[in-house]
Amino acid sequence: MSKLKNKVAIVTGGNSGIGFGIAEAFRNEGAVGAITGRNEATLASAADALGTGFIGIKGDVTSLSDLENTFKKTADKFGKIDVLVVNAGGVVDGFPMAAITDVTEENYDRYMDLNLKSVYFTVQKSLPYLNDGASVILIGSSAAHRAVPGMAIYSAAKAAIISLAKGLSLDLLSRKIRVNTLSPGSIDTPVFGKIVPQEQLEQVKQAWTDITPAGRQGLPSDIGHAAVFLASDDSAFIVGTEILSDGGLTNIS
Numbered sequence: 001m002s003k004l005k006n007k008v009a010i011v012t013g014g015n016s017g018i019g020f021g022i023a024e025a026f027r028n029e030g031a032v033g034a035i036t037g038r039n040e041a042t043l044a045s046a047a048d049a050l051g052t053g054f055i056g057i058k059g060d061v062t063s064l065s066d067l068e069n070t071f072k073k074t075a076d077k078f079g080k081i082d083v084l085v086v087n088a089g090g091v092v093d094g095f096p097m098a099a100i101t102d103v104t105e106e107n108y109d110r111y112m113d114l115n116l117k118s119v120y121f122t123v124q125k126s127l128p129y130l131n132d133g134a135s136v137i138l139i140g141s142s143a144a145h146r147a148v149p150g151m152a153i154y155s156a157a158k159a160a161i162i163s164l165a166k167g168l169s170l171d172l173l174s175r176k177i178r179v180n181t182l183s184p185g186s187i188d189t190p191v192f193g194k195i196v197p198q199e200q201l202e203q204v205k206q207a208w209t210d211i212t213p214a215g216r217q218g219l220p221s222d223i224g225h226a227a228v229f230l231a232s233d234d235s236a237f238i239v240g241t242e243i244l245s246d247g248g249l250t251n252i253s
């Protein structure tokens with residue numbers, strides 16, 4: 001069955017990890033559309049891997065003019081957009097997540113800009129190009145519910161996304177645009193290589209595996225399957241809420 005046949009989708013940060021897993025799942029269900037990111041090389045190879053129905057658009061989600069350009073290009077190529085996944089986020093280049101005593105004002109602002117402000121403006125800039133009845137999926141995090149040392153700012157930004165989805169759903173009621181949050185638990189993506197020194201990588205991934213009741217880290221395809229549900233008409237009555245795909249991580253203390 002093709003749950004997203006003829007749907008036009010856009011996935012920010014679709015050139016890596018979870019975003020790419022979501023784009024693949026959408027492609028497998030018949031969608032076409034665009035992925036975005038700043039890294040031209042990974043963008044080109046990811047778009048290539050997705051096949052002819054997908055294009056890569058270079059852009060920084062913290063730049064409002066880049067966001068406008070991204071949506072215009074997508075709509076020029078495919079027509080109006082049915083599904084928006086606001087996925088780009090996570091670690092800010094050159095600014096590791098840090099203990100409270102080490103956080104500078106710039107560090108704080110960069111994390112909030114990437115993980116909260118850009119989410120709001122991605123949705124805002126998409127509006128002229130979204131079809132009425134579109135599904136907007138904000139990628140949150142289990143970190144909004146279960147604290148992780150040194151990640152307080154990131155966690156707070158992700159918690160605020162849950163509230164954004166509720167408020168935006170209300171604001172967009174007249175257009176029947178649904179906004180929901182999809183919150184992954186620990187997912188095996190390149191982000192771990194950006195946070196953890198290479199020599200500790202396997203140990204850290206194993207630690208996440210050990211504390212996750214499902215007995216493994218998630219895969220980008222796990223989030224892709226949940227995103228297909230939220231993107232499709234199967235979830236037509238799910239509005240302004242959060243779905244966790246975390247292998248039970250948030251059920252343990």
Ligand code: NDP
Nearest residue numbers: 013016017018037038039060061088089090141186187189
């Ligand atoms: P990756 O580091 O693999 O991917 C991050 C993506 O975001 C890349 O495509 C990157 O592309 C893009 N990105 C980062 N900064 C910007 C920017 N300023 N402008 C445009 N694109 C940007 O991480 P994940 O796949 O793991 O993370 C994806 C999302 O999932 C994030 O929102 C993250 O917070 C969330 N998440 C991840 C979890 C995990 O365990 N992996 C758990 C819970 C949530 P490029 O560098 O080319 O710009």
